[in-house]
Amino acid sequence: xxxxxxxxxxxxxxxxxxxxxxxxxxxxxxxxxxxxxxxxxxxxxxxxxxxxxxxxxxxxxxxxxxxxxxxxxxxxxxxxxxxxxxxxxxxxxxxxxxxxxxxxxxxxxxxxxxxxxxxxxxxxxxxxxxxxxxxxxxxxxxxxxxxxxxxxxxxxxxxxxxxxxxxxxxxxxxxxxxxxxxxxxxxxxxxxxxxxxxxxxxxxxxxxxxxxxxxxxxxxxxx
Numbered sequence: 017x018x019x020x021x022x023x024x025x026x027x028x029x030x031x032x033x034x035x036x037x038x039x040x041x042x043x044x045x046x047x048x049x050x051x052x053x054x055x056x057x058x059x060x061x062x063x064x065x066x067x068x069x070x071x072x073x074x075x076x077x078x079x080x081x082x083x084x085x086x087x088x089x090x091x092x093x094x095x096x097x098x099x100x101x102x103x104x105x106x107x108x109x110x111x112x113x114x115x116x117x118x119x120x121x122x123x124x125x126x127x128x129x130x131x132x133x134x135x136x137x138x139x140x141x142x143x144x145x146x147x148x149x150x151x152x153x154x155x156x157x158x159x160x161x162x163x164x165x166x167x168x169x170x171x172x173x174x175x176x177x178x179x180x181x182x183x184x185x186x187x188x189x190x191x192x193x194x195x196x197x198x199x200x201x202x203x204x205x206x207x208x209x210x211x212x213x214x215x216x217x218x219x220x221x222x223x224x225x226x227x228x229x230x231x232x233x234x235x236x237x238x239x
Contacts, residue, residue, distance in 0.1 A: 031211070031212045032209040032210065032211060032212060033119065033211070033212035034208050034209055035090045035120060035204065035208060035209065035210045036091075036204065036205055036208040037087065037088055037090075037208065038208070039079070039083055039087065040080070040083065040087065041205060041208060043076045043079050043080045043083070044205055046072055046073065046075070046076035047073060047076050047077070047080075047132070047136070049072060050069050050070065050071075050072035050073025050074075050076060050136075051073050051136070051179060053065070053068075053069030053072070054066055054069040054070045054073060055176070055180070057069060060151075063151060067143070067147065067153065067154065070139075071140070073136050073140065074137065074140035076136075077133050077136040077137050077140070078137075080133060081133060089120075090119070090120035090121075095120050095121070096120055096121035096123075096125075097126070098126050098127070102123040103123040103124045103126070103127045105123070106122055106123040106124045107124050110124070110192060110193065113196055114196075117197050117199075117211070119210055119212060122193065125186075125189065125190075125193070128185070128186040132179065132182055132186065135175055135178060135179045135182065139172060139175040139176055142168045142171045142172035142175060143168075143172050144156055145160055145164065145165060145168035146160075146165050146166075146168040146172050148160040148165065149161060149162055149164060149165020149166075149168070150162070150165045150166070197211075199211055
């Protein structure tokens with residue numbers, strides 16, 4: 017569905033399209049809040065807050081994986097199933113300032129999604145294992161040997177740093193992509209609207225009410 021028009025550097029009006037549905041935008045916000053909050057609450061004295069933020073990020077990741085199969089066109093993994101070679105080619109072209117515009121995720125952005133989802137799930141699992149053995153907290157409380165908990169905690173810290181690095185790279189990519197395409201990609205994730213380009217596949221039916229309810233329930237259930 018078209019969402020209006022916008023002028024692009026005096027070159028005429030480009031048609032806007034609703035690309036990011038409400039559930040995806042809720043999940044994206046939950047990622048930011050969960051990951052940033054978990055980083056800011058590191059340390060035993062804020063363990064409860066750290067766990068709450070971690071569960072928020074984990075719930076958002078689980079929802080996003082489900083929505084990657086059940087959501088509308090641009091939310092589905094099949095819509096941005098690009099190869100690593102395609103991602104590298106996109107990066108090379110973007111660095112030269114001349115690159116194809118994608119209505120949904122571009123090849124490099126798609127791999128940022130895959131990697132961040134995998135990292136958040138892995139970091140959440142190691143955090144739950146570590147908390148269960150070291151602090152007797154969470155669903156595995158008291159059932160994890162101390163040695164396993166220590167190993168999980170070490171891996172948890174490493175994965176957290178990797179998430180930070182990938183997130184910084186993702187933000188840099190969004191900024192550069194916004195410059196190259198002359199389109200505010202961060203704003204697009206807030207409003208849901210991007211400049212429309214012809215899509216080869218017909219749109220899948222939107223499931224916004226169901227998805228929004230699933231996203232809110234998943235995040236609320238993590239608290």
